[in-house]
Structure formats: structure tokens, C-alpha cells
Amino acid sequence: MTTDDSTGRRTGRPARAAAVLAAALLVLLWGGAAPAWAHSSLISSSPAADSVLAQAPDRVELVFNEEIRDFQPKLAITVGAADPVEVTPTVDGATVRADLTGLGLATGSGGTPVAWKIGYRVVSADGHPVSGLITFSVGDGPAPSPVASAPAGSIQADSDQAGGLGGWWCVVGLAVVIAAAGAGWLLLRGRHSAQGE
Numbered sequence: 001m002t003t004d005d006s007t008g009r010r011t012g013r014p015a016r017a018a019a020v021l022a023a024a025l026l027v028l029l030w031g032g033a034a035p036a037w038a039h040s041s042l043i044s045s046s047p048a049a050d051s052v053l054a055q056a057p058d059r060v061e062l063v064f065n066e067e068i069r070d071f072q073p074k075l076a077i078t079v080g081a082a083d084p085v086e087v088t089p090t091v092d093g094a095t096v097r098a099d100l101t102g103l104g105l106a107t108g109s110g111g112t113p114v115a116w117k118i119g120y121r122v123v124s125a126d127g128h129p130v131s132g133l134i135t136f137s138v139g140d141g142p143a144p145s146p147v148a149s150a151p152a153g154s155i156q157a158d159s160d161q162a163g164g165l166g167g168w169w170c171v172v173g174l175a176v177v178i179a180a181a182g183a184g185w186l187l188l189r190g191r192h193s194a195q196g197e
Helices: 012-031 166-196
Strands: 042-046 059-064 068-079 085-087 090-092 095-099 114-124 129-138
Touching: 042 129, 059 068, 059 114, 068 090, 068 095
Parallel strands: none
Antiparallel strands: 042 059, 059 095, 068 085, 068 114, 090 095, 114 129
């Protein structure tokens, strides 16, 4: 421990505390930010992407790699050239389901398959929106060739574009709070030490 000869105050302890605080902030910023970068991703669907079904599905099921928040999930289903039909699915952990019965969606007939597109938008456990598009065909015969088009309905297909900074704001806010608390603690310790001498 060192002392300042003019005041007799200890200088080693606050310097060590500041170094520990700085190291903790670095660990928080680099180590704690990793989960914020990992967005949910679709791991399977029923119907499966690019599959050909003999008849129209009566439900859609999407399974993600982590839990999904039950916060305004949306599906937009487009059959052939028809307008998209928006459906509000149910969320059960990492699984999102929608009942399609009674929606009057077209099916393939006479050997001509009909292309189906299911656009989805959900919110992952870390608060980031996740969206994408699944395509498959319904009907007999060869599947129609894929046509490049916009995602079904108004649901965006690019999850990396939506809300990418949300996790960073949380980390920065937490770092500021910790830094302010540490600075306040150091100031109070310094005043308390000065009064005790």
C-alpha cells in the first residue's frame, strides 16, 4: 500500500478498485453481449420447406431453436396468386402453431400443384424480431418452379435488418449504470477516508 506524503491518504486501494471495475466492465461488454447477438432461428417446419403435399395442410407448425415470446406473432399465407391471408398463431415455448381450417385456402387440382408461401414474424426470447419465408407446393404433379418475389403479406423476410441494436442498448445502459455506481462508491470511500484522518 502506498501513501501520499502531503496528505497521508492511501492511494493503492482506490486504484485497485478502479482497475477491478474496469476489468468487470470489459468482461460485461465483450462476454455479456454474445447472447444479444444470437437471434432465434427456425430449425424445422410442418409442412417442410420445399415439400410437395398431396392435399392442403390443416395447420402450420414452426419450431425455433429457443423460446419465442407470445408478443404479436404473425403468419401471412399466400396460395398461388391469391392475396395473402394473415393468421395469428399460438406460441408454446419454441413452437408456433396456426390452424388453417376454415380459411378457404385454394388447393392444387387436376395435376397442377399450387405454390404456398408462409411468411412469419415472431419475437425471440431476447426481444429481437425474427422473420422469414417458407415455400412448399400442394397438388399432384411436379412442383412449380420457384419464382423470386417479395415475402408473403407485409411480413419482412430479413430478420437481420430488424432491431439489430436492441441488445447493444441494454449492454451499454447496464455498463453506464455499473460505471456510475462504481464511481459513486469510489467518491464516497475517498470522502469517508479523508474524514477519518
